[in-house]
Amino acid sequence: MTPEKLFHELLGLGLNWEVVESRFERASGTVFLEIRETAKLWELVRCPEDGGLVFCYDHTEMLTWRHLNIFQHRCEITCRLPRGKCRQCGHVFRVRPPWEGLSTHFTKEFEAFALLLMREMPMSKVAETVGETDTRLWRMLFRQVAAYAEADFSNVCCVGVDEMSVRKGHEYLSVFADLVRRRVLFATEGKDWETWVRFVEALEKHNGHRHAITQASMDMSRAYQKGVRENCRNAQLVFDKFHVIKQANEAVDQVRGAEVRRGGKGVWEALQKTTWIWRKNPENLTEHEQERLAKIEHKNLATAKAYQMRMVLQDIYRSPDATTARRRFKVWIRWVRWVARYYQQGGLFRSMLKLAQMIEDHLAGILAHWQSGLTNAFMEGLNSVFSATKRKARGYRSTTHLITMLYFISGKLRFPQI
Numbered sequence: 001m002t003p004e005k006l007f008h009e010l011l012g013l014g015l016n017w018e019v020v021e022s023r024f025e026r027a028s029g030t031v032f033l034e035i036r037e038t039a040k041l042w043e044l045v046r047c048p049e050d051g052g053l054v055f056c057y058d059h060t061e062m063l064t065w066r067h068l069n070i071f072q073h074r075c076e077i078t079c080r081l082p083r084g085k086c087r088q089c090g091h092v093f094r095v096r097p098p099w100e101g102l103s104t105h106f107t108k109e110f111e112a113f114a115l116l117l118m119r120e121m122p123m124s125k126v127a128e129t130v131g132e133t134d135t136r137l138w139r140m141l142f143r144q145v146a147a148y149a150e151a152d153f154s155n156v157c158c159v160g161v162d163e164m165s166v167r168k169g170h171e172y173l174s175v176f177a178d179l180v181r182r183r184v185l186f187a188t189e190g191k192d193w194e195t196w197v198r199f200v201e202a203l204e205k206h207n208g209h210r211h212a213i214t215q216a217s218m219d220m221s222r223a224y225q226k227g228v229r230e231n232c233r234n235a236q237l238v239f240d241k242f243h244v245i246k247q248a249n250e251a252v253d254q255v256r257g258a259e260v261r262r263g264g265k266g267v268w269e270a271l272q273k274t275t276w277i278w279r280k281n282p283e284n285l286t287e288h289e290q291e292r293l294a295k296i297e298h299k300n301l302a303t304a305k306a307y308q309m310r311m312v313l314q315d316i317y318r319s320p321d322a323t324t325a326r327r328r329f330k331v332w333i334r335w336v337r338w339v340a341r342y343y344q345q346g347g348l349f350r351s352m353l354k355l356a357q358m359i360e361d362h363l364a365g366i367l368a369h370w371q372s373g374l375t376n377a378f379m380e381g382l383n384s385v386f387s388a389t390k391r392k393a394r395g396y397r398s399t400t401h402l403i404t405m406l407y408f409i410s411g412k413l414r415f416p417q418i
């Protein structure tokens, strides 16, 4: 068997194409496989306009497609693609070769391989690994993610929305997710109520329906609440656990900040560099951190009290049902207010009071957590999706790049596989 015949078999070219030459260029370490069409091709090709019979009109210049490596050597397919002309309408067109991927520079197999790498590492790293520019790889990913246009949202009923920061403190994306099928549905710039207008538009473009949405999970921001009220009238608002605890963490941070600022002997020393202690659950603290915590609690600091409240809040989420939870939330709110009176001077507990007020005002939506059951996990998972997205799109934090990467990582779209 000649090398050309062997490559013909390996590439699965069939009867319509043949490998006419294989050569290895030592200087560039590249294997070139030159392919040409056979006469048989013209029995098969039809005019894309009207299905008419076609004859060979001419050939393009020599084109190349990057293919999978051969024994660690770069491999490129070269071909002067035939252009066909329709016997009926005279339309001239380029014949699409079976190996070509969605981008004109890569074969299908190479694209599938690159996509596999993109799942595992940042784009710049993929580019380095396969020896292509990241611009070319991004362009390929953009074309692959165009599969998004065909995604079906007709079963979407439980939606979660969260904001993802594009650049620290500046731009935001609002990311909408299907909490049942655990996938990202849509992302758009901004975090105002109009993001919901754009979301329901996208939803309906993909066969979904705004009034089929029965549950909308989110943080307690007014903008998103307004977005839901004005666009999805059947949706029950759910303020998810993840965001409630996050706000509790922030409130504890603020108590700590206020207490440090107010000072007093030993306070600063006790509390400096403890931010992370207050964000962790006790079981995750190192021995050293536990010791520090014990010291702080000993000093009867407001921060320790606030931390205790945050822990109890988290424990309320272990309640078996909404009725029990409601009772415990109410007790908790009273407790915060009572303790706040004690720390009134200097307003140390202002942030905790605000948190209690917010929980009271949003209690119905917070208690909806107990009805929404299994749908919460993905909401919390979105955060790690966001950091993975940013990591993989490093260097290209434009919104288009981030959204494309989001859809690629978590859109559950169909991509070619090896």
Ligand SMILES: [Zn+2]
Pocket: 047, 048, 049, 050, 051, 052, 086, 087, 088, 089, 090, 091
């Ligand atoms: Zn035609």
